[in-house]
Amino acid sequence: MTDAETTRATTVGDLSEGQILRGILDRLPPSTAPVGPGDDAAVLSVPDGRVVATTDTLVHGPDFRLAWSSPFDLGFKSAAVNLADVAAMGARPIALLVALAMPDDTPISFVRGFADGLAAACAELAPDCAVEGGDLTVSNTLTIAVTALGSLDGREPVRRSGARVGDGVYVIGELGEAARGLEVLFGRFRDADGTPLVITPEARAALGADDARGLARQLTPRPPIAEALRAADAGATAMMDISDGLVLDATRMADASGVTIALDSATLGDDPDRALGGGEDHGFLVTFAAEARPLGRRVGTVVARRSEAVTVDDRRWSGRGGWDPYRDWDAGRG
Amino acid sequence: MTDAETTRATTVGDLSEGQILRGILDRLPPSTAPVGPGDDAAVLSVPDGRVVATTDTLVHGPDFRLAWSSPFDLGFKSAAVNLADVAAMGARPIALLVALAMPDDTPISFVRGFADGLAAACAELAPDCAVEGGDLTVSNTLTIAVTALGSLDGREPVRRSGARVGDGVYVIGELGEAARGLEVLFGRFRDADGTPLVITPEARAALGADDARGLARQLTPRPPIAEALRAADAGATAMMDISDGLVLDATRMADASGVTIALDSATLGDDPDRALGGGEDHGFLVTFAAEARPLGRRVGTVVARRSEAVTVDDRRWSGRGGWDPYRDWDAGRG
Numbered sequence: 124m125t126d127a128e129t130t131r132a133t134t135v136g137d138l139s140e141g142q143i144l145r146g147i148l149d150r151l152p153p154s155t156a157p158v159g160p161g162d163d164a165a166v167l168s169v170p171d172g173r174v175v176a177t178t179d180t181l182v183h184g185p186d187f188r189l190a191w192s193s194p195f196d197l198g199f200k201s202a203a204v205n206l207a208d209v210a211a212m213g214a215r216p217i218a219l220l221v222a223l224a225m226p227d228d229t230p231i232s233f234v235r236g237f238a239d240g241l242a243a244a245c246a247e248l249a250p251d252c253a254v255e256g257g258d259l260t261v262s263n264t265l266t267i268a269v270t271a272l273g274s275l276d277g278r279e280p281v282r283r284s285g286a287r288v289g290d291g292v293y294v295i296g297e298l299g300e301a302a303r304g305l306e307v308l309f310g311r312f313r314d315a316d317g318t319p320l321v322i323t324p325e326a327r328a329a330l331g332a333d334d335a336r337g338l339a340r341q342l343t344p345r346p347p348i349a350e351a352l353r354a355a356d357a358g359a360t361a362m363m364d365i366s367d368g369l370v371l372d373a374t375r376m377a378d379a380s381g382v383t384i385a386l387d388s389a390t391l392g393d394d395p396d397r398a399l400g401g402g403e404d405h406g407f408l409v410t411f412a413a414e415a416r417p418l419g420r421r422v423g424t425v426v427a428r429r430s431e432a433v434t435v436d437d438r439r440w441s442g443r444g445g446w447d448p449y450r451d452w453d454a455g456r457g
Numbered sequence: 458m459t460d461a462e463t464t465r466a467t468t469v470g471d472l473s474e475g476q477i478l479r480g481i482l483d484r485l486p487p488s489t490a491p492v493g494p495g496d497d498a499a500v501l502s503v504p505d506g507r508v509v510a511t512t513d514t515l516v517h518g519p520d521f522r523l524a525w526s527s528p529f530d531l532g533f534k535s536a537a538v539n540l541a542d543v544a545a546m547g548a549r550p551i552a553l554l555v556a557l558a559m560p561d562d563t564p565i566s567f568v569r570g571f572a573d574g575l576a577a578a579c580a581e582l583a584p585d586c587a588v589e590g591g592d593l594t595v596s597n598t599l600t601i602a603v604t605a606l607g608s609l610d611g612r613e614p615v616r617r618s619g620a621r622v623g624d625g626v627y628v629i630g631e632l633g634e635a636a637r638g639l640e641v642l643f644g645r646f647r648d649a650d651g652t653p654l655v656i657t658p659e660a661r662a663a664l665g666a667d668d669a670r671g672l673a674r675q676l677t678p679r680p681p682i683a684e685a686l687r688a689a690d691a692g693a694t695a696m697m698d699i700s701d702g703l704v705l706d707a708t709r710m711a712d713a714s715g716v717t718i719a720l721d722s723a724t725l726g727d728d729p730d731r732a733l734g735g736g737e738d739h740g741f742l743v744t745f746a747a748e749a750r751p752l753g754r755r756v757g758t759v760v761a762r763r764s765e766a767v768t769v770d771d772r773r774w775s776g777r778g779g780w781d782p783y784r785d786w787d788a789g790r791g
Binding site for chain 1: 491492495496498499501502504505506507508510511513514515516519520541546548552555558589591592594595596597602604605607609614617618697698713
């Protein structure tokens with residue numbers, strides 16, 4: 124037998140939970156919390172006595188495919204989407220808690236790449252944030268459940284219910300890039316049966332610039348966390364993460380605020396339908412009063428409530444309406 | 458066709474995420490947080506500017522079986538184990554974030570029962586705690602990831618590293634009851650192939666009192682949260698949740714503290730092996746200085762570090778050593 128036949132990759136099933144945890148923590152920046160990982164729970168400082176908390180889960184199958192996402196990508200994305208939810212309240216992300224449920228044949232190299240992705244997302248998007256706790260379990264389905272915590276640092280939380288008639292409607296970040304990436308995945312990286320195909324370096328290099336950028340944004344979204352905090356400081360009246368598509372998320376903001384959000388498709392670039400319907404960019408939808416100094420680009424105006432929560436060019440929008448994991452499950456299975 | 462053939466139970470796949478969420482939130486006590494569920498993230502008050510945070514996951518297969526645990530039991534247990542980790546730091550639980558990943562054929566009645574279990578655990582164990590956020594996703598494997606947050610209310614966190622030579626070692630809560638329950642499940646509620654059998658009311662009624670109590674503790678552990686907080690107030694030098702068995706968890710405390718914990722088997726009831734090795738009771742291991750007024754029952758003494766982190770009657774303990782999900786996975790599969 125050759126070496127390749129007698130040795131195989133170390134898997135999480137070969138190691139104790141403690142050994143796996145050390146392998147993760149060794150790749151992350153050290154904790155600066157009063158109590159970091161390793162005790163029953165972490166202790167974190169939130170100087171103004173208010174903590175912002177959110178949780179979001181990525182499940183193999185409906186939320187990602189290992190043929191398409193590298194372990195690094197998954198660590199990066201699972202951090203980024205939670206950091207965006209904290210920042211959308213006007214809070215500075217300070218900590219992640221990461222629960223990882225893995226099949227016991229998962230190679231330990233997966234765990235290392237995943238930890239590197241977590242670390243990279245924190246370093247790039249939210250440098251005050253570290254992984255302060257977590258949990259490892261066995262599962263037949265690879266599942267990543269991340270909780271993010273943030274500090275308001277004296278700011279008032281910016282809620283989705285604060286939009287007022289006359290406010291300008293702004294978007295910070297990109298629209299439609301992640302949806303373009305999903306189209307690339309479904310269109311080019313599946314076989315005739317719909318089974319995901321691995322993205323080889325050659326296939327990635329053969330993509331046009333727009334498709335390559337969309338693919339990168341789909342796999343590793345880069346929510347503009349620092350700009351969201353500046354928007355809060357600039358007096359944003361309402362803010363939320365655009366995770367499920369501009370129209371669907373604007374509908375949620377409009378319903379929470381008791382207003383209608385009138386969008387102008389001319390502000391949405393050369394593919395307004397993709398910008399209106401495509402999810403997963405994790406930019407921010409923000410409203411500012413007329414007298415504020417806004418951030419982002421203006422996409423519409425808050426008006427008095429009409430029969431429609433959101434209008435596009437003063438009409439109801441009839442395009443595809445964002446992402447609901449239950450409804451889109453069959454599509455996601457492909 | 459009869460009605461029973463033409464109608465079927467409503468499943469989570471029939472409903473939108475928002476509809477399912479409303480079904481959960483309607484069964485829970487209302488939020489008292491500055492910002493409760495429904496925005497990008499919750500905002501919670503921690504008056505002394507420090508928040509305690511922990512996360513723990515239950516996965517169908519290694520962590521529970523639907524034949525054995527009712528939806529109510531799962532809601533109760535997933536809350537209880539996380540509340541215990543918060544209390545083990547000396548913190549008062551204030552919020553749960555609950556991420557639920559479910560197959561799309563999960564009946565909606567599961568979600569209702571699960572929510573009732575969450576609510577019951579908070580009401581009984583930690584009345585200041587409410588569900589302040591969460592996430593729903595589709596998965597082939599039913600997975601429950603709960604994050605619990607707590608407020609120290611001016612207390613210093615009680616770490617597992619604080620045990621000092623000469624301290625008394627105490628246990629608050631039960632030992633070995635949940636392990637007895639696991640023995641009942643594996644011994645009486647599996648068929649010849651090891652497949653779990655549903656626990657009928659008749660079968661439960663036929664259990665002796667001890668087995669019935671063990672089964673109840675295994676399925677719905679009741680960590681004495683309020684007593685853990687009183688132990689912190691009484692000056693506990695170290696404290697931790699006993700989740701994986703007394704010897705294994707005492708080993709962790711001893712290693713973190715640089716001491717040896719000398720246990721006395723005569724203090725451990727009539728089945729010391731089960732008390733030493735059995736996990737999942739979620740009581741508390743606590744150390745107190747000699748001059749303190751301790752809580753719980755004394756089970757040993759902290760001594761200078763020896764070659765063994767833990768001794769039982771001055772010898773190394775050679776019994777079965779607690780619960781590690783990776784190592785015990787095959788047993789759990791049965």
